[in-house]
Amino acid sequence: MSAAAKARPYKVLITKVGLDGHDRGSRLIAAWLRDAGMEVVYTGPWQSIGAVVATARDEDVELIGISSLATDHRLVPKLMAALAAAGLGQVPVVVGGIVPEDDEAELRAAGVHAVYHPGIGRDEVVAGIAAAIDNARLVSA
């Protein structure tokens, strides 16, 4: 963990947008990040884009993780636009879950920082999120 993180723990929002409610993945990721010393804001599923933007702003999170099993990730480009419009364009967004390759390209083009597929290891997720936040902190410093 970097010196910056020791001074101030990483603060991450883990959530689900859209219609699906499967939360095994989001609960697991939230637990892993907490174990790694991060502060996790966790919401239930079914969040609207407006609700995610509001939570991200109110809680002042440094990264947003969207968990998707049943194609709800297709809303993420709209989320990216809404974040930018709310002045939160600098907050990195990662997506994890079942994301077909064609859709991944679309998410990347919309500015999504990373897409995590099933089978990814804990260390890779934790390190990837920490690096994304470190980078965002450097940019904003």
Next chain:
Amino acid sequence: MDRVMPESESSRSAEDCRQLCLPGFDAAEAKWREDFARSAPRAAARENRSGIALKPLYSPADWNGQRYLDDLGFPGQAPWTRGVHPSMYAARSWSQRQLVGFGLPNDYRGRLKTLLDTGLTSVSIAPCNTFMRGLDADQVEPELLGTCGVVMNTVDDVATCLADVDLAAYTLNLGDNAPFTLGGYTFAVARRRGVPWSCLAGTSNQSDYLSLFVANHMFYRLALPGQRRMLVDHIAFMAQHAPKWNPLSVVGQHMQQAGATPAEAMAFTLCSALQYAEDCRAAGLDLDAVLPRFSFFFDISISFFEEVAKFRAGRRIWSRLAKERLGAKDPKSWRFRFHAQTSGSDLTQQQPLINIARVAVQAIAGIFGGLQSLHTDAYDEALSSPTEEAARIAIQTQNVLREEAGLTDVIDPMGGSYYLETLTNEMEEKILAVIAKIDAAGGMYKAVEQGLVQRMIGESARRFQDEVESGARTVVGVNRYVVPRKEDRRPPPLPRLSKDALEGHLRRLAAFKAERSALRVAKALDAIAFAAEHREANLFEAVIEAADAGVTHGELCAKAREVLGDGVPLVVV
């Protein structure tokens, strides 16, 4: 709770074994122990997913058939361990039920026709997430339409889906929960086609709201008390008008997919069944009129022997609970009939064709476990909704197992195995221990309201994933035998619904709303509100009439929520 099984018999078994007059047993066993320790000095202790310690070998010291009639009996006889029917697959194969749902009603109709021609014997409708959430297609973001489950909103959409299906000849499986609009639409379509409801056979297979609330927040449209009330109405209606229909499928599949161990999933499911039976009794229903139509739905993981034992133990426990705790008199009330689906969470996105082998192994476990109906997953389900080729392979896998492999030649073919019978007894103990925990919390409804079940599932999911992380648990292609990503084969992406097709559907929905009688719709919605407010009315009856009057699913759910409250997920981290 009432004791439903005798104390562990392991010590007595060893004694029995000596009495079996197996001269030399002790000496031979001792020699084997020595030989084993010498040739495999570092053999690791093994444990199954439910946390049962496994020995390297089982023998008559563990199980010897002395209690055959008490523990096993014959198929179709108490305690039903060997199967719910005397003839099992000799008389009738299991139903080949595949979850089908994608695109628009016409797309669904086309896919269903292909699958029926491949040998599908049971029709299932998986509605899209919009429908699950109780919304119409014109109420959600267009990006989410037609990607997962079939888009439908009206009785006309269901009529299109089922246009090629003889409703009296196939069993129908509706992915639906309160307020049971899909059931209402189907029953309205049957009446229009002149098919009596008494001829309809099928299952409302997402009617177990507790499992949905706990495990995946799907189909969760009403607050818990409203769900509770509507399920009892649905059961009461079917008992009176459609006696061949299974209004309740008690689901362990969601909970196991969410991370519950096989023993936990079985225990929670049995606790839900007890809860629903008690709710029916409290509403004045005769249990022997409703229990024979309770059915169950489980996940089949790749933990082969554990799954076979889970099903055999579940059958035995339910028969005793139904008879001894619930006091049901009709032997049909004691039968544990179940549908099973191969586990999607055991499938990998990496090297997806390996999933065909995984699904075959899972399916065999389910068949040896004595299932009545089977869904085999398509190999590409870890990537997207199934492609047509993958869906066909999944059905052909069932055909291979049934007609080439000879798995159905003999009933309960693994019965009598020292290992399997011991494991069945041990799984039973594990399951009963979890049931006792839920009983102590005041039953399943209360345990779920408190988040107890959710926490237990979360802990098990975590433990499982930590084992994968540490390498203690092998997942081929993920943490062992990995191939580089660029060498990995990927199935083609599922085509997206075209913008034109989607707009056409939304236009048809608008036209449907414009053409119906506004007065009839208003009256039908009033009748929904009235029935929801009056406990003595049957709410499902009002739903069928609303379906016929042209009420859309979104309108119906909104009206039901006004009176019965909105379903809001309980967040348990």
